Amino acid sequence: MKRFFRRGKGKGIEYIFLFFAFASIFFLGGIVFVLFRAGLPILRTVTLGEFILGRYWRPLFFEPPAYGIFPIILGSLWVTLGAMCIAIPLGVGAAIYIAEVASPRLKEILKPVMELFGAIPSVVYGFFGVVAFAPLIMRLFDLPIGLTALSASILLGLMALPTIVTVSEDVISSVPALYKEASYALGATKLETTLKVVLPAAFPGIVTAIILGMGRAIGETMVVMMVAGGSPVIPRSFLQPVRPMTATIGLEMGEAASGSPHMHALFGIGCVLFAMTLLFSIIAERFSSRFRRGVGM
Amino acid sequence: MMKKLSGSVLVALVGLVLGVIFPSQARAERLVIQGSTTVFPIAVATAEAFMRENPGADISVRGGGSGGGIRALVEGGRIIAQSSREMRHKEKISMRAAGREPVEHIIALDGMAIIVHPDNPVQNLTMEQIRDIYAGRITNWREVGGTPGRIVIVSRDVGSGTFGAFVDIVMEGEAIHPGAIFQASSGALVEAVAGSPAAIGYVGMGFLDERIKAIEVNGVYPTRENVVGGEYPISRPLFYYTAGEPRGLAKRYIDFVLSPSGQRIVAQQGFVPVR
Numbered sequence: 095m096k097r098f099f100r101r102g103k104g105k106g107i108e109y110i111f112l113f114f115a116f117a118s119i120f121f122l123g124g125i126v127f128v129l130f131r132a133g134l135p136i137l138r139t140v141t142l143g144e145f146i147l148g149r150y151w152r153p154l155f156f157e158p159p160a161y162g163i164f165p166i167i168l169g170s171l172w173v174t175l176g177a178m179c180i181a182i183p184l185g186v187g188a189a190i191y192i193a194e195v196a197s198p199r200l201k202e203i204l205k206p207v208m209e210l211f212g213a214i215p216s217v218v219y220g221f222f223g224v225v226a227f228a229p230l231i232m233r234l235f236d237l238p239i240g241l242t243a244l245s246a247s248i249l250l251g252l253m254a255l256p257t258i259v260t261v262s263e264d265v266i267s268s269v270p271a272l273y274k275e276a277s278y279a280l281g282a283t284k285l286e287t288t289l290k291v292v293l294p295a296a297f298p299g300i301v302t303a304i305i306l307g308m309g310r311a312i313g314e315t316m317v318v319m320m321v322a323g324g325s326p327v328i329p330r331s332f333l334q335p336v337r338p339m340t341a342t343i344g345l346e347m348g349e350a351a352s353g354s355p356h357m358h359a360l361f362g363i364g365c366v367l368f369a370m371t372l373l374f375s376i377i378a379e380r381f382s383s384r385f386r387r388g389v390g391m
Numbered sequence: 392m393m394k395k396l397s398g399s400v401l402v403a404l405v406g407l408v409l410g411v412i413f414p415s416q417a418r419a420e421r422l423v424i425q426g427s428t429t430v431f432p433i434a435v436a437t438a439e440a441f442m443r444e445n446p447g448a449d450i451s452v453r454g455g456g457s458g459g460g461i462r463a464l465v466e467g468g469r470i471i472a473q474s475s476r477e478m479r480h481k482e483k484i485s486m487r488a489a490g491r492e493p494v495e496h497i498i499a500l501d502g503m504a505i506i507v508h509p510d511n512p513v514q515n516l517t518m519e520q521i522r523d524i525y526a527g528r529i530t531n532w533r534e535v536g537g538t539p540g541r542i543v544i545v546s547r548d549v550g551s552g553t554f555g556a557f558v559d560i561v562m563e564g565e566a567i568h569p570g571a572i573f574q575a576s577s578g579a580l581v582e583a584v585a586g587s588p589a590a591i592g593y594v595g596m597g598f599l600d601e602r603i604k605a606i607e608v609n610g611v612y613p614t615r616e617n618v619v620g621g622e623y624p625i626s627r628p629l630f631y632y633t634a635g636e637p638r639g640l641a642k643r644y645i646d647f648v649l650s651p652s653g654q655r656i657v658a659q660q661g662f663v664p665v666r
Contacts, residue, residue: 154549155558156566165569224579229586238543238589241572324548324573335572345575349458349550351482352466 129368133361136161145362151326151337153346153356161359165328167366169243169336170312172329173322176247177254177311182304184251185258189300192259193266194288205263212256220320223249228321235333241323244332249317254307261306265299265385266292298385305378309371315340339367420640423470425453426460427552428576429595430473430629432660433499437648440656444647448640457552464493464632471641472632475501475552475595491634498648500663502596502618503557503625504605506581508588513537515607518624521561524591527568532589544571545583545592553577556627557593593625597661618663629662 136145140161148162192204227249228240235244269292277287293300323335324345343360350357424434431454438450452473455463460472465486478493486493505521507513516524516535523529524542533539546567547554558564572590574580577598584592585602592603596613599605605613608624617623637645647653654664 150569152549152566155555156564224582232587238541239545239572239583239587241583319575320579324575325570326573327569334570337573345548345573346550348456349548351458351462351479354481 126368129361129364133358133363133365136355136358136362139355139358145359146366149328151342153359154349159355161355161362163339163342163359163363163366165326166337166339166342166363168329169322169326170338170340170367170370172243172332172336173246173250173318173338174308174312176243176332177250178304178308180248180251181254181258181307181311185255185303185307186262186300188255188259189262189266189303190288190293193263194284194292205260208256208259212260216253216314216316217320219249219253220317223317223321237333239323239335241321241335242333243322243329243336246318246322246336246338247332249321250311250314253314253317254311257310258303258307261303262296262300265303266296268299269295295388296385298381298388302378302382302385305374305381309374309378312338312374313340313367313371315344319344339363343367420447421449421451422640422644423451423453423468424473424631425455425463425468425470426473427457427475427629428454429457429475429501429553429597430498430631432597433629433648433657433662434473436656436660437653438644440652441644441647445643448644450640450644456550457555458550461632464634465489467491469634471637471645472630474630474632475627476555477628477630478632486634494633494636496631496633496637496645496649497628497665498631498645499629499654499657499665500618500626501629502613502615502623502663503553503560503593503627504596504599504613505608505625506584506592506594506599506603506605508584508590509602509604510588511537511604513606515610517609518561521608522563522565525562525567525571526565527570540589543587543590544568545580545587545590546571546573547577547580547593548573548575553593553595557625560625560627561593595662599661615658615663626663628665 140148145161145163146167147164148160149164150160150162151166152160188208192201192208196204223245228242228245230240231237231242231245232240273291273295274287277291282290318338318341322338322341324337324341325335326337326342327334329336343363346356347360350360424438431452434452438452442448442450457474457476460470461474461478461482463470464472465482467489478495483493505516511532513532513536520529520535524535525544525546527544529535530542531539532542544567547557558567572583574583577594580592580594581598581600581603584590596618611617611622611624613623613625618626631645631648633641633645636642648657649666651666654666657664
């Protein structure tokens, strides 16, 4: 044992980490396999078109049951879109401020606070949403009830904020000083340099940050379960309740009989969600490699 | 030195693992009750009382919904499944296929109250009006004698036993309008109705409190007497399901729930005794 470590210290540790790396790939592969094995059988009950584009979600108690998840997919996209409308300007703005404007002392306060913000459990956001935020939205917009897509969007936006701020800030900070110095040398002001040199250079990285934030928002379950209202209707306004994919799975998984079309449909929703987040990740990866090439990293 | 230490660590680990695998050997009898969140308060209160009288017994109560409890029972769990709906035909078939006979025990009745915000002037709705509201045909409180304004339908989520019972009894199988707000638990539903003067919802009588108002259905208020007498139209039995006739601790516990002192606890929890 001792000899193994002394002689091949590097090799031994390398193997250990190789094992860890493959273990995570193995588990991920297993999860994807189980997800699709449990989800695909829904296509024995309905066609892919009926499943994805069907307008009615009535999985239980009604004959015949309806397994259309179109309103549910739109519900997810709707709250994610809303969340991004809030998180992108706030997040990128905050990142620019922290990276370019804030004094080092302020920066040392703001960054950890932002990271702490990201560590708040989602159920806390949800609870805050139910007791404080939804009633506020209700009064503000004179609505009959505060459980709406808007309430969920704003909370999801706040939750995606730490991801967007911290990743964008890292990206902006890692734009080579050379670029800025060249810009200043040509007589550009700080504002001009930030807007015309730093931001374009950092742009692909910021896109990565935004897409990571989107992934966070679309995958969030607790908050949308508690605040979005849960109505499986095609959303027409932000002031109406919606039922995102994650909420549907979370609400119904406990009640679906194993092996039933309902259970397969819920896993089918999981497959669709997986495909969407995978797409997000691929796009994010593309942009981030473009950023690294762009700044010569 | 190193060897000695790792030896004792090994012994401790083995002990720990054995303790985790065979915990029941050391203790007395154990029983798990799992399922409906509606029946949950009855199960908790009766289990506590039972364990006070029988210190050797260890009963734990879990939620998870009627479907979850029944599923656990069907899949071979050694539990009592608590349910706010009758076991479905399919579920019984798959349980019998596994060689286990589901046995039903009705432990209480539950009147389902139709609730509105306390500021809502509406005092009474007929079954037809409630059905029309939940189907989306009546959309304004003015149409049922209330203050003009949109009706916000609040429903339990599609999986819950309460939803199933409501659809059976009130909707007679008709679909609830998809624009309704769907809530994951009775508590969340009460919260939503308490927060919105335009809302209407339904919960088991055990969940009534001063923040919401129960209304009359067909002119009958949901009281224990009206449920027992059958005048109140929306009521349902609450069930325990066991695999085969209960034996041992399960039998003694269920007998206790159905005894006068058990049924007194049922009443204290806001439900209607069956004996």
